[in-house]
Amino acid sequence: MSLLEINNVSKIYGELHALDKVSLKVEKGEWVAIMGPSGSGKSTLMNIIGCMDRPSEGEVLMDGIDIAKMNQKELTLIRRDKIGLVFQQFHLVNYLTAVENVMLSQYYHSIPDEKEALEALDRVGLAGRARHLPSQLSGGEQQRVCVARALINYPEIILADEPTGNLDEANEKIIMDLFHNLHNEGTTLIVVTHDPEVAQTAQRTLFLRDGKLVRETVNENFTGEIKYEDWTENK
Template identity: 70%
Template structure:
């Protein structure tokens, strides 16, 4: 059984059709990249999959549940329990340490566990920086805190929206290596990127154009939609 299935998903804002009739299946353990020009619907699609927005039409089946029928409270619970989010903008709480930022995610899920949060930071190579504030961390270190925060509640799906967009080459390499390790361990990853080299790390790349699926690319081969 696939982890995620979108059937005829559309999103309309007034007269703007942000997404039109999107059909998509993501298998458990798959790494899917999403590419497309600005305004193609990438962020809208991620927001719907991540339970931060609802489709105007169509269904979104996540782990056997049609999340398109859920109310706001139910969507929050799904997002909390099943999805790990990593953004281009780090969204760390500035007055909390790296460790406390990770523990906040635990608080909304169950109970904060400092030992477990520290282990998550150690996993991303930041054990020695756990007591530092975001302002005392580099961009790459802040992004790794975000990854630790996304992983702390053992999500079944990791959504990453341009996770290397604000990083220099050295930190991009560190962050992408982490995602490769997570994929090898069986995590399901959906990642929006503008970088073809980053997309090449994924098993498959969805190309969006004007809110529609233009095709899928694997390596140098583009299979355009009907």
Template identity: 65%
Template sequence: MKGVSKVYGTLHALSDINLTVNAGDWLSIMGPSGSGKTTMINLIGCMDSPSSGSVILDGHDISRESAASLTRIRRDKIGLIFQQFHLISYLTAVENIMVAQYYHSMPDEGEALEALEKVGLKDRARHLPSQLSGGEQQRVCIARALINSPDILLGDEPTGNLDEENEGIVIDILRTLHNEGATIIVVTHDPEVGDVAQRKIVLEYGKIVQDIDQTRPLDPKESGGRA
């Protein structure tokens, strides 16, 4: 993101944001409600376009692409995990994943089952969403996000509706995916989810106020956080 701003009427949701995320990074985006977190992830995820500035994905400036072009880029390069699960109620877990395959290329039940196995749910493949717990539904969402091998995995409050046990399961899955080379960007209010990332940025009033490398040991002399 280079000099990115997003304005809705008189509301400046983001103001002159400069941010680089490298392949294989795990970034958490934190900040109070209204700070611009969801706007930022919508821009990265090709769900919106900036009012000014450039959003560059894999060397390609997507800032002025049409809605149809953004849909194709999102389909081919980005996996999305939402707080609300957005599973189709009358389809089974494996069928929900196959829908994502359908819009990308061609459904393959074997690959969909492998994706469920990766999140520990192959034995629940034939269950409807109503027959799954909240944590299990979120794991189906992760499998759905992964099925087309996206370049970036984006999460918007992916543990927001989960209890502590299922939050831990989702964090462990994200940690495994990151160790396998996935690029992960997660918006969260939860300090535990934010702190497991390699890097954390904090937004306030549409601006980045902290950019913290969480892989570097904290120097006791530092009082303002690891910047």
């Protein structure tokens, strides 16, 4: 059984089909990238996978459970148990320190534990900046706090939306190295990006256009040798 299985999912706003009969599977421990131009449906797909939106049609199976028909409260409970979110804009609470931002995620999930939160910050190389407020951290440091917050509850999937979109090259490398480490530890990663270099680091890249999944590339051995597998709109 796949960790995530999406079958014929559509999201329709009036005349607009933000997603049109999209089907995909993500296996446990896999690293998948989703690419596509603006308006291709990336965000809509992210929201549905992240349990922040429901599809108009189709089924979304997470660990075999269909979450497509769940209400907001049930989706929230699934989200806090199974999903770790990394945002392009970091979205840290500005009046909480780095360690408190990590603990915030623990608070909603179970019980805040400062020691464990400090260990998570240590994993992303920010043990020395734990008591700093977001305004005292660089963009790269803020993103690392965001990663620590995403992984603190040991989620089944880490869902990252343009995680390097606001970072310079050095910080982009740090974040991608962190993702590599997480992947090596068995964490499932789904990364939405418009950056081909970031996408190429994933095992598989899915291409969206006009709400449809149009192509999939598989990077079989993570060596940079990317093998294209054509998808047609009729497939």
